[in-house]
Amino acid sequence: MLEICNITLTLERDGEPVALLDDVSFNVPPGHLLAIVGPSGCGKTTLMKVIAGLKEGQEGEVRWDGRNLAHEGDLHPSELGYVPQFSVAHELLTVEECIASAIALRTRQPDEDATSILISDTLTQTGLTPLADRQVKVLSGGQKRRLGLALELVTNPALLLCDEVTSGLDPKSEREITQLLFDLSRQNKNRIVINVTHSLANLSLYDSILVLHEGCVVYHGPPRALTHYFSIDQAEDVYPKLARRSAGRWSTSWSRHRDDYYAAYYLSTKKTGDEKEPELITDREPERIRLPVARTDDDDSDEQATRKKSKDEVKRTQEEDDDASHEISSDHQLPGFIAQTRELLQRRWLIFRRDMAQVWLHAAMLIGFPLLVVIFGYQGIKPLSKLPDRQDKDLSAEISMKQSHEAELLKTGGLVSGLIMFQVVLVTLMASNNAAREIAGERVILERERLGGLRPTAYLASKILFLGVLVLAQALWMGLFVEIVCHGIPGNLPWKLLLLVMASAAMTSVCLGVSAMMRSPEKATILSIYLVGFQLPLSGAVLALPKVFAPVIQPFIAAFWSWSGSLHTLRDHAPDFYEAVKKVTASNIEQPSLALFVLSLHVFIGLTFAYAGIKRSQWD
Ligand SMILES: Nc1ncnc2c1ncn2[C@@H]1O[C@H](COP(=O)(O)OP(=O)(O)OP(=O)(O)O)[C@@H](O)[C@H]1O
Numbered sequence: 001m002l003e004i005c006n007i008t009l010t011l012e013r014d015g016e017p018v019a020l021l022d023d024v025s026f027n028v029p030p031g032h033l034l035a036i037v038g039p040s041g042c043g044k045t046t047l048m049k050v051i052a053g054l055k056e057g058q059e060g061e062v063r064w065d066g067r068n069l070a071h072e073g074d075l076h077p078s079e080l081g082y083v084p085q086f087s088v089a090h091e092l093l094t095v096e097e098c099i100a101s102a103i104a105l106r107t108r109q110p111d112e113d114a115t116s117i118l119i120s121d122t123l124t125q126t127g128l129t130p131l132a133d134r135q136v137k138v139l140s141g142g143q144k145r146r147l148g149l150a151l152e153l154v155t156n157p158a159l160l161l162c163d164e165v166t167s168g169l170d171p172k173s174e175r176e177i178t179q180l181l182f183d184l185s186r187q188n189k190n191r192i193v194i195n196v197t198h199s200l201a202n203l204s205l206y207d208s209i210l211v212l213h214e215g216c217v218v219y220h221g222p223p224r225a226l227t228h229y230f231s232i233d234q235a236e237d238v239y240p241k242l243a244r245r246s247a248g249r250w251s252t253s254w255s256r257h258r259d260d261y262y263a264a265y266y267l268s269t270k271k272t273g274d275e276k277e278p279e280l281i282t283d284r285e286p287e288r289i290r291l292p293v294a295r296t297d298d299d300d301s302d303e304q305a306t307r308k309k310s311k312d313e314v315k316r317t318q319e320e321d322d323d324a325s326h327e328i329s330s331d332h333q334l335p336g337f338i339a340q341t342r343e344l345l346q347r348r349w350l351i352f353r354r355d356m357a358q359v360w361l362h363a364a365m366l367i368g369f370p371l372l373v374v375i376f377g378y379q380g381i382k383p384l385s386k387l388p389d390r391q392d393k394d395l396s397a398e399i400s401m402k403q404s405h406e407a408e409l410l411k412t413g414g415l416v417s418g419l420i421m422f423q424v425v426l427v428t429l430m431a432s433n434n435a436a437r438e439i440a441g442e443r444v445i446l447e448r449e450r451l452g453g454l455r456p457t458a459y460l461a462s463k464i465l466f467l468g469v470l471v472l473a474q475a476l477w478m479g480l481f482v483e484i485v486c487h488g489i490p491g492n493l494p495w496k497l498l499l500l501v502m503a504s505a506a507m508t509s510v511c512l513g514v515s516a517m518m519r520s521p522e523k524a525t526i527l528s529i530y531l532v533g534f535q536l537p538l539s540g541a542v543l544a545l546p547k548v549f550a551p552v553i554q555p556f557i558a559a560f561w562s563w564s565g566s567l568h569t570l571r572d573h574a575p576d577f578y579e580a581v582k583k584v585t586a587s588n589i590e591q592p593s594l595a596l597f598v599l600s601l602h603v604f605i606g607l608t609f610a611y612a613g614i615k616r617s618q619w620d
């Protein structure tokens with residue numbers, strides 16, 4: 001039994017308190033299909049989120065089998081299925097791959113055979129078998145909703161919450177999905193299925209209808225009693241009828257009659273010793289048992305609808321139920337951290353390989369960016385000439401020689417410093433492209449999977465491993481390619497490569513943090529582009545920062561540390577180049593170990609933000 005007891009949720013709007021849910025109370029017995037209907041904005045989604053534990057009311061309780069979920073712990077992820085209205089599957093995966101992934105992330109299966117059977121059962125149950133090999137991006141709206149349901153069914157949840165899964169569909173698809181929900185509610189006698197809907201078609205398939213109006217419950221009972229209660233000819237007339245009185249008056253009226261309806265239809269939690277099977281409750285004619293109707297001042301009609309639920313359908317599904325193989329599992333173990341990380345990583349690579357636009361973009365950057373750098377250094381860096389120790393007798397010749405030596409130092413110093421900075425900036429540009437959309441681009445999928453028991457640490461680990469490969473490939477290839485084509489840039493190669501990898505890792509982590517914190521991929525991308533765009537001007541490599549600002553700004557500029565640390569390695573390996581480089585830069589040249597430390601700090605801070613952003617719920 002699900003009991004919603006006096007839930008009130010109030011928000012401040014323009015300084016005024018606005019009740020999104022106002023003292024909402026109702027019960028749903030096991031083996032029951034409930035529709036929550038009401039005009040747009042009346043609080044249906046908010047109520048579903050409260051039941052799912054995604055939002056908490058300021059007052060009231062959600063009780064499941066007598067257990068207060070707020071105090072005694074939420075439902076286990078495998079007990080709860082929440083199907084949001086939007087599509088929650090990766091567009092590039094096939095239907096079967098999506099279901100297999102949900103199984104791997106949410107359940108523990110003894111072996112591959114068990115997994116295959118569960119996939120095949122889930123496909124059959126939701127009517128998706130003919131579409132098993134089709135990619136999500138080509139599915140119709142109705143097929144995507146079936147898939148949304150399928151992803152929740154893999155754990156065989158006891159409470160299935162569906163938000164508008166039937167909206168915007170043609171009448172046939174709407175009927176099919178409502179029928180599917182009905183079948184699911186009958187498949188297991190302990191299961192409760194709740195569907196939020198605008199639509200008042202197919203109401204006869206539901207065991208009960210809850211009408212929400214401006215955050216208040218104004219009716220909850222079987223569909224045939226709905227028309228009786230509101231004194232209307234057909235269910236479609238309920239919205240115009242609601243508009244005739246304030247929500248407060250409807251609500252007061254309902255609170256007066258609620259007990260009669262609950263007693264008549266066995267929705268009360270009070271034990272009467274007269275418990276009936278849930279499918280029987282709708283068979284009771286409201287007028288025969290003299291249930292009251294809500295009266296309005298301007299409407300006295302007291303007609304009732306006589307639409308009958310197909311008893312054959314109920315009987316058929318009951319028979320199916322008797323031999324249903326799916327028992328709600330009492331074994332609620334989630335897969336371990338490693339199993340979830342492995343699944344996410346495999347899935348990420350699969351999606352990466354299928355996203356040809358991304359593959360080409362990565363390939364173009366991987367090949368094109370190092371080529372851009374070597375355009376400036378393909379002639380190689382020539383050894384610096386030395387000034388003769390003794391002075392020339394000819395003063396003008398000596399001045400001219402010193403001038404040309406000075407010019408050579410400036411040119412070579414500029415080239416070495418420029419090549420290193422150019423490499424670093426292009427690597428950070430690739431890094432921001434790697435990470436900016438990584439989390440923000442799949443946020444709704446992450447939210448659903450987190451609700452389904454995905455560990456934030458496993459998700460973060462899979463991102464670190466995936467992006468780590470890109471970071472290593474991009475930075476090492478850039479460093480080695482430029483080194484080989486330019487016949488060696490002076491300095492310590494291992495340190496230079498390490499600092500290039502760390503610049504990439506730092507920018508990738510920071511952009512991953514941005515991606516986790518932002519609500520939309522567009523915002524995350526724009527912010528990440530700004531972060532890269534500021535690297536070059538603020539690095540101090542082109543124009544030195546004023547002394548007052550340098551200590552404040554430089555710690556945040558990854559490109560500065562990678563460039564500066566790499567230049568420092570010239571001091572021991574190529575002192576004459578070090579002198580040349582110092583002539584062209586007024587910025588500090590920092591120890592590589594300090595640069596490594598600061599870049600590691602960037603990585604740490606970026607990943608901390610990423611973790612916090614992954615953990616923070618962003619359903620709204
Ligand atoms: N986080 C929020 N901040 C402010 N207002 C909110 C918030 N969430 C919901 N609301 C408001 O609460 C009301 C109920 O929203 P809800 O999404 O629950 O409506 P709904 O009945 O699901 O509507 P629809 O049928 O259009 O989906 C709306 O007026 C909405 O604007």
Ligand SMILES: [Mg+2]
Pocket residue numbers: 044045046
């Ligand atoms: Mg809604």
